[in-house]
Amino acid sequence: MRRRQCPNGYTLIELLVVIGIIATLLGLLLPAVQKVRAATARLQCQNNQKQLALALHNYHDRRGQLPPGLSVKSEGARLPFLGWEARILPDIEQANLWRQVEEAFDSDPDPLKFYGHVPHHRLLGKPVLLFNCPSDPRLPGPKPGMFGLIAFTSYLGVEGRNQDTKDGMLFRDSAVRMIDVTDGTSNTLMLGERPPAADLRYGWWYRGWGQSQDGSLEMLLGASERNVVGEGCPAGPFSFAPGRFDNQCDVFHFWSLHSGGANFVFGDGSVRFLSYSAEPVISALTTRAGGEVVTVPE
Template identity: 50%
Template sequence: MKNRTNGIEDATDSGGSMTASRSARSAATLIEVLVVIAIVLILIGLLLPAVQKVRGAATAARCKNNLRQLGIALHQYHDTNASLPPGVSWDGGRSKYPHMSWLTRLLPYVEQAPLWAMSLSAFQQNPFFESQPHFPVLGQVIPLYACSTDERCAEAKQFGPFHVGLTTYVGVEGTNQRSHDGLLFADSAVRFGDVRDGLSNTLAVGERPPSADLTMGWWYAGWGQDKDGSCEMLLGAREILTSPTFSDCPATGNGFAPGKVDGYCDFLRFWSLHPGGGHFVLGDGSVRFILYSANDILPALATRAGGEVMSFPD
């Protein structure tokens, strides 16, 4: 009996040891899981910036390619018409295509001939671009005309009875809207021979996202500040404010500097959603990424015949 009791006692002790062993193993497994989770989180923290950097580089490459195609289209237009397109058409209201942008005139050269035909038909029916015959074109989203860094441009925006397609690429009108010393401005018809500073030293197109309220940055047509396309699809390196709608914004001194999509006055200057600067098309059709540190020389690069001897900063 005593031995049997001792046996029972021995078995009980053995079972307790087994239970303790299982608990120890469970505790160790939980710690291991926590360690693995911690390692995974650390790896994600290390990899995320690299992934974002790769995505940013891919987006920048697409944006640069868009602008390169615009540069080629500008040259094709010049070859066909012996001049660059008007930055915007107005001619005191006498133009056949009032407020039509340079981007619209490039449609046949960027594989958008049907849209060009629709544009001509719409203007023949009604010269006012915010009227019904224009709506199918006015609301078109053309991926080539916008950098994918600005998600606002991925779809047309509604303004009352119509929708509007947006652009992040604006023609360089020179110093400002009244100077007319660049390549693309109101009623311009600049020939390559007029660019005495050299095509490779003169800016033609630059990045500038639409205004915070999306009233500036329409690719098809637009009034801009003074029916001259200023800040709409055209911009100067030192743009001046003339629109009473934005009277709280600085009238002068609008240079090349970082901006924000919700920045109320940032439509008055060149900037991009790429870190450090923005892409520009030069008169020779090449594309360069220019740093914000080049702000001081941007006015000289924006003019076609200023006589300046400039070099791009590294």
């Protein structure tokens, strides 16, 4: 009887060749997957900003003006240190959360103390996904902060050239009407991207003082912001440029986790990606009535 022949196994060299081919394919595939994920996150980020733009326009339609970038004396100081994002909650299908905001202020014996009321603490730590760019792995949170859990925003209102000029569309106690934007809403920035601070002290969506009880660095930012709080950073002015998670000084300027630039919302509601090479014209784009002649870069 013939012996049954056993099939030959793979040699070590053959196995090494197969492993090498698989490693090569993975090396080619992973960058492509990462690129697709980055593109998807950037698109989602743009969609978030588009919804925020629509909400701001809806607020304007109802009230005849945009919300204050940060409320301090607005409406007789009824809602002190409340950010613009909280004001548009009813326009982003968060009416229940807005009722909690109103209840927190109505029951607060001293709203100017800012952190002394438990209902405010709960809202400080309430994440709203629409306010967060999916490219930031730290978000949506909440994260531990000075006053308990804190929730953040990736999108800041453009207050103008800096925190003192108040020549943008959203700033402390602002009440800007679209008719006031004489530079043209398609040529004026309304929102921009900037991740929360490295130490998470700035970038809160609900309430915040910012640098000087003006919302600067918190939910508002200028094109050439100045440093008046120290933080071990230069005095400025700062400019539109790439940033890093571990650099506290990057809190003073617009930047994003997208490669090459950041998304901005214009006054007409459009969302555009501006590369860092657009820095020379960013300042002109932040003023609502500066009279500058500028071409929006593609």
